[in-house]
Amino acid sequence: MVLYQLLRRHPEVAGINLYDHKLTENEKLSQMVSAFYTDDTQVQPYDPKTIMVDNQMVFFATSAGVTAQLSQPYIQAGFPVIDLSGDLRLEDASEYQRWYHKPAAPQLAMRQAHYGLADFESAVHQTYVANPGCYATATLLGLAPLVQNDLIDPGSIIVDAKSGTSGAGKNPAQATHFTQANDNLQIYKPNQHQHIPEIMLELQRWNDDVAAIQFMTTLLPITRGIMSTIYAKVKPGVGGAQIDQAYATTYGNKPFVHYIGEHLPDIKQVVGTNNCDIGVVYNPVTQMMVVDSVIDNLLKGAAGQAVQNFNQMFDYEETSGLNLQTFLP
Numbered sequence: 001m002v003l004y005q006l007l008r009r010h011p012e013v014a015g016i017n018l019y020d021h022k023l024t025e026n027e028k029l030s031q032m033v034s035a036f037y038t039d040d041t042q043v044q045p046y047d048p049k050t051i052m053v054d055n056q057m058v059f060f061a062t063s064a065g066v067t068a069q070l071s072q073p074y075i076q077a078g079f080p081v082i083d084l085s086g087d088l089r090l091e092d093a094s095e096y097q098r099w100y101h102k103p104a105a106p107q108l109a110m111r112q113a114h115y116g117l118a119d120f121e122s123a124v125h126q127t128y129v130a131n132p133g134c135y136a137t138a139t140l141l142g143l144a145p146l147v148q149n150d151l152i153d154p155g156s157i158i159v160d161a162k163s164g165t166s167g168a169g170k171n172p173a174q175a176t177h178f179t180q181a182n183d184n185l186q187i188y189k190p191n192q193h194q195h196i197p198e199i200m201l202e203l204q205r206w207n208d209d210v211a212a213i214q215f216m217t218t219l220l221p222i223t224r225g226i227m228s229t230i231y232a233k234v235k236p237g238v239g240g241a242q243i244d245q246a247y248a249t250t251y252g253n254k255p256f257v258h259y260i261g262e263h264l265p266d267i268k269q270v271v272g273t274n275n276c277d278i279g280v281v282y283n284p285v286t287q288m289m290v291v292d293s294v295i296d297n298l299l300k301g302a303a304g305q306a307v308q309n310f311n312q313m314f315d316y317e318e319t320s321g322l323n324l325q326t327f328l329p
Ligand SMILES: NC(=O)C1=CN([C@@H]2O[C@H](COP(=O)(O)OP(=O)(O)OC[C@H]3O[C@@H](n4cnc5c(N)ncnc54)[C@H](OP(=O)(O)O)[C@@H]3O)[C@@H](O)[C@H]2O)C=CC1
Pocket: 020, 021, 022, 046, 060, 061, 062, 063, 064, 066, 083, 084, 085, 086, 132, 133, 134, 166, 167, 168, 169, 170, 171, 297, 298, 301, 302
């Protein structure tokens, strides 16, 4: 829904076709999703041949395990795909099975896909883009200047990441039931979160001294937003000014990542936007860094970053269709 809303207003998008795997014949979007009650678009049954004839590219916003099964015809035909799921973010089929507990895509498909962390890995000239996970996006953007510039002890990274309930998707579950989620905080998937391996792959592309991270996830009683709070020990001789300089230089020219120094951002300031706001505090007593990285999980963490990748893929202005405003108050 969020991706469709963005694409409807995208200046370069002339038309959008919607497909649903459960349909056997066309159905009006207005009858399927009440929020689109004035939208006469016909949702069509899923069919890869029709999709490749009627469109110039396809986005998949499907549950884990789906594109692992459905990706082949597109890859074989060289037809452009942006996949919002985790199915092609990893390089190794056995790693996927270990973390997602589902059958993996063919190994070749996993190797061919481009990991689309859009602010660092441009999707220009790519045909199959694996859009990063929401926690992975907030965490990697928070860590990039430290890891790329070798400023921290690579064995000391601790990530305490928190998400609103929309991250859990549309199907109700016990943890996201109102009476359980409201007025509550719930740690989940300790040391088992499926975003750990994609974070590790990217960190090691930047700096192969990073062997592991401590990563925890907590469900917040809010609808949208992620805060990734990151702790790490700085290397001997590295001070606050050097850290500040690394963030300012890395993000100075990136339209969606805002480094705001010691002013630690809150979640609400990015909800509704494709921004990642990052604040950093250094404690000279403990030589520990605290990084606070916030995103809207449905935008920068999913649909917004997918549109950013789409813009790179087709050589459109990077910010096209993404001039969004924070939801206030
Ligand atoms: N929510 C978030 O914060 C984030 C989401 N993502 C990714 O974004 C995408 C959308 O997320 P979200 O809306 O939360 O996910 P949901 O779980 O709410 O929706 C998943 C969709 O996949 C469809 N689907 C399930 N099985 C199949 C199948 N076999 N063939 C085709 N379609 C299928 C479902 O349709 P039906 O219900 O009719 O079966 C449903 O519409 C996913 O790829 C997710 O991994 C990424 C980062 C963050």
